[in-house]
Amino acid sequence: MKGKYILLVFFLLTRIYAFSQNDTISKNQTKHPLFALKIAPLCLIEPTPSFEIAVEYAIKQQWSLQQQIGYMNARLGVFDLHVFGYEYNELKGIRLRTEAKYYFRKAKFDEHPYLAADVLYKCFSDSKEEYYFRYNASYTEKIATKRKNQVFALHLKIGAIKYFYSKFFFDIYVGIGIRRKDITKQGLPKDAEPTVSDFRFYDDAGYWLGSMTGGVKLGVKIK
Numbered sequence: 394m395k396g397k398y399i400l401l402v403f404f405l406l407t408r409i410y411a412f413s414q415n416d417t418i419s420k421n422q423t424k425h426p427l428f429a430l431k432i433a434p435l436c437l438i439e440p441t442p443s444f445e446i447a448v449e450y451a452i453k454q455q456w457s458l459q460q461q462i463g464y465m466n467a468r469l470g471v472f473d474l475h476v477f478g479y480e481y482n483e484l485k486g487i488r489l490r491t492e493a494k495y496y497f498r499k500a501k502f503d504e505h506p507y508l509a510a511d512v513l514y515k516c517f518s519d520s521k522e523e524y525y526f527r528y529n530a531s532y533t534e535k536i537a538t539k540r541k542n543q544v545f546a547l548h549l550k551i552g553a554i555k556y557f558y559s560k561f562f563f564d565i566y567v568g569i570g571i572r573r574k575d576i577t578k579q580g581l582p583k584d585a586e587p588t589v590s591d592f593r594f595y596d597d598a599g600y601w602l603g604s605m606t607g608g609v610k611l612g613v614k615i616k
Contacts, residue, residue: 425496425505425554427451431564431612436463441517442470443488447610455496463488465517486517486542492550505554509566511606513546525585533588539579546572548606560614567607575599 426449433445445463452458467484492511520539527534550568557563576598 425451425455425457425494425507426562426612426614426616428615429562429612430615431459431461431610433461433463433608433610435608437469439470441465441484441486441515442467444469445488447490447612449494449612455498457494457496459490459492459494459511461488461490461492463490465515467519484517484519486515488513488515488517490514494552507552507554509550509552509568511548511550511568513544513548513572513606515542515544515546517542524588525581526588527582528584530586534585536581536585538581541577541579543575544572546570546604546606548604550606554612556614562612562614564610564612565608566610568605570604570606572602572604573599574602 428451429449431447431449433447436443436445443463443465445461447459447461449457449459465484465486465488490511490513492509494507494509496505496507518539518541520537522535522537524533524535526532548568548570550566552564552566552568555563555565
């Protein structure tokens with residue numbers, strides 16, 4: 394996974410540098426989408442899989458806004474989550490993302506690079522069976538619990554749009570930021586203590602974490 398992000402960063406940085414050297418071209422040559430629809434197929438292979446669609450629309454010649462919404466459900470996942478250590482019995486929720494983009498002026502290449510900032514909100518519930526220490530760690534017990542997860546995140550991103558057929562294009566991006574994750578558990582006895590030192594297993598806790606984002610969207614330019 395980290396290797397994918399490194400390759401994306403290298404590719405996008407080299408392309409954006411090339412565009413910056415040709416940024417004296419006229420503004421009217423900017424051809425980023427004035428209005429476009431997108432889907433995010435890579436979201437189906439995440440540990441919290443979701444089906445996501447987005448709408449991007451121009452607000453100025455080199456600026457646009459993007460609104461993205463996703464429905465999260467464990468059944469949408471392409472891969473068996475158990476392979477990656479996730480044992481969710483149930484996972485449902487929503488994911489919302491608002492993004493502001495600044496497009497560089499069009500140069501001689503086919504890509505249309507941009508800088509972006511986004512705000513992410515994710516809310517989902519899941520149920521899971523986990524082992525806990527009971528009665529001052531005198532024994533362990535497997536307990537089924539429900540969790541409510543809320544995530545707020547901010548990212549700075551670099552990306553590029555690449556047209557491959559008429560009005561169809563790829564939107565490739567990568568970014569870093571911070572996120573706040575709040576977890577609330579239900580159905581857990583008061584004396585139960587987690588057996589694994591991992592934030593995913595704590596109850597009623599909130600954490601500030603580093604965050605990375607990256608992926609590819611498939612889009613169609615409406616106008």
